[in-house]
Amino acid sequence: MNENRKTIIVKEIVYWKENRMLPEHYCDYLLTLYTEGNHPAKEADSISKSSLTLFLGSLCLSFIPIIVFLFYFTELSFILQMSISLIFLTFCIGSIYFLKYRHLGADIAISAAVLIFLLASVHMVIQLFPGNLMMLNSMLIFHCLIWFITGRKFKLLYLTISSCVGFILLIGLFFYKIS
Numbered sequence: 001m002n003e004n005r006k007t008i009i010v011k012e013i014v015y016w017k018e019n020r021m022l023p024e025h026y027c028d029y030l031l032t033l034y035t036e037g038n039h040p041a042k043e044a045d046s047i048s049k050s051s052l053t054l055f056l057g058s059l060c061l062s063f064i065p066i067i068v069f070l071f072y073f074t075e076l077s078f079i080l081q082m083s084i085s086l087i088f089l090t091f092c093i094g095s096i097y098f099l100k101y102r103h104l105g106a107d108i109a110i111s112a113a114v115l116i117f118l119l120a121s122v123h124m125v126i127q128l129f130p131g132n133l134m135m136l137n138s139m140l141i142f143h144c145l146i147w148f149i150t151g152r153k154f155k156l157l158y159l160t161i162s163s164c165v166g167f168i169l170l171i172g173l174f175f176y177k178i179s
Helices: 003-018 024-035 041-073 078-101 107-127 131-154 155-179
Strands: none
Touching: 003 024, 041 078, 041 107, 078 107, 107 131, 107 155, 131 155
16 A cells, blocks of 8 residues: 555544544554554653643642632622632632543542632632521531542542542531530
8 A cells, every 4th residue: 555545544543533533543553454453643642642631730730829829819899709619619610620521530620629628618608698507517518529429420530539538527626515
């Protein structure tokens, strides 16, 4: 078979693989067959995927100190603080869906989204209900429930463990205040 034709076929198979038109192992087999085992794109592809995961994850993680700084060290209005945290949370959720769609690890983005949501909701409760510990404890229990359900549904052990530790700490705090 002439080289021009092989190049066209290999490009088409790579396109099928990227757009999931065929299962990945079929595409790998066809690429190995048509390139006679000399298809080096797999290593470069995995390097770019891990770089993308690391970039999006660290970008999402960098939002956490920014949120803490906005809430506790600036005099921005409450609405502006909540708007910025909502934008950051939306970006993290979008990153999660993008990474899941590409079959990449979204654990860092999930952790960042959960922490941003926790910080924003606790700050909101403190601003709207100052001094009301019952509302704050209710919000924390709500977060522990969400973390537990999400951890069990998506098989994320760190969220399940975090929710259990949170429940234990809240129960310990409750019994400490009673005595």
